[in-house]
């Protein structure tokens with residue numbers, strides 16, 4: 457998993473906001489307040505090819521959070537990368553040499569990765 461650049465993240469947030477921007481045609485059958493509650497991110501204008509929205513900061517914060525990579529998953533991925541780095545496929549079983557000790561580190565790191573990720577799902 458290669459971490460995305462800040463630009464890619466910004467583009468993903470922009471895409472999600474654009475997709476979420478709701479333009480009511482006035483026929484939704486809801487009152488203005490109900491309509492606003494149902495679609496917290498409202499289309500407000502189009503300018504220079506960019507969608508502008510009218511939304512509460514909490515609605516935007518929630519949407520951005522839903523788009524951002526899960527920090528726990530990112531941490532777990534980092535731990536697994538570290539595990540892959542120190543691991544080796546030596547089949548020595550002595551438990552104390554330069555092959556066995558890093559293999560033990562790798563196993564510990566993978567356990568930590570599983571732990572970090574399962575903690576995030578609960």
Ligand SMILES: [Zn+2]
Nearest residue numbers: 480482484491
């Ligand atoms: Zn509406």
Ligand SMILES: [Zn+2]
Nearest residue numbers: 548550553556
């Ligand atoms: Zn060994």
